[in-house]
Amino acid sequence: MNHAAPQTALTAEQIRETVDRILSAGELPPIVQAGHPALRQRAAAFDGQLPAEQLSRLIALMRQVMHEAPGVGLAAPQLGIPLQIAVMEDQFDVDQEAAALRHRSPLEFLAVLNPTYTAQGSGLASFYEGCLSLNGLQAVVARPEKVLLEYETPEGAAVQQEFTGWQARIVQHETDHLNGILYLDRAQLRSLSNNAEYAAHWAEPGISRAREGLGFDDGPAGISVC
Template sequence: MSRLKIYIYDDPILRQVARPVEKITDKIRRLAADMIETMYDARGVGLAANQVGELVRVVTVDTAWSEKRNSKPAARNPLVLINPEILEESAEDESASEGCLSLPEIEGDVWRSLKIRFRYQDLDGNAHEEEATGLKARCIQHETDHLNGILFIDRMAPESRIELAGQLSRLREKFKATVG
């Protein structure tokens, strides 16, 4: 396994739509393993393939780990979602602070459904349909957005985005500087 480079705002890949995984090949399995390592290494609760430069519908999530991350030892139980799809979102929603590994140091409140029903395939190609609530539901909504080129800042209230405008433009400048 190896740690992958995390693409930072506003790299265009973060705005592209990832394509479905048609066949779970060794390459996909390796990508998922590397994404898990990268996610833990960066102390994230979720990661989408766009964020590591691959436009395929693969997401890794481990919100339990995050909840426990201040206690030791932290148990790791990563979930790999291939072709995740949100089937239902509860009308009941909640605003909570979010961050993103592709937008370092940016945090802001985002409204998300409290409960979702979603389906995905695992690395063996088995289909699953499950429900998630709370932080896990929030994380899956955030990561599925990534696969569609949507960032959490897009879902923030306009006034929160205005507050972050300075930080966002600094990130953009930094990105431009690295790509020349």
């Protein structure tokens, strides 16, 4: 039976205190791992809980953590902060064949508040996906190939923007984090591999070898428990 993720119980004051503690620590915060409550709760909508200067510092810190990991996205709950804030950036130089198959192109730095996405059309793409909060694991996830993302900028502007290919995968993954959803909730669990086994057996631009060898289909798995 599916379950809706509970809303965070932290008050605006408690969220500010959490952010203050992280910003004043003088070091990069750890990325919390599966099992941390912030990853399984719906984050609070951003409505001014942080002043502009503090919000700017938090976004800069999140970008630094994302780069250090390294990754292409990071949501505030991954730092234990239950606020609907995420950052994304994909400047990785990848194999041309893989980039073409995955429709992966550079994504300029983007900071989003209160994002929601809507699939555009019925096309799905299935690829291996990982997460900085599930270290060492990957699984195949079928996601819409094209989405419309609605979000607010840190300056308060409302934006609607379409994303396709790998960029669409990134914005869906990060937006899911803000709603207590991990990629494993949407994954074909028979495809689950640790990084070493993936590299040894299934590393290729697509998933055909893994699909045959591990015995899964590449359709949407839905959400099991969130």
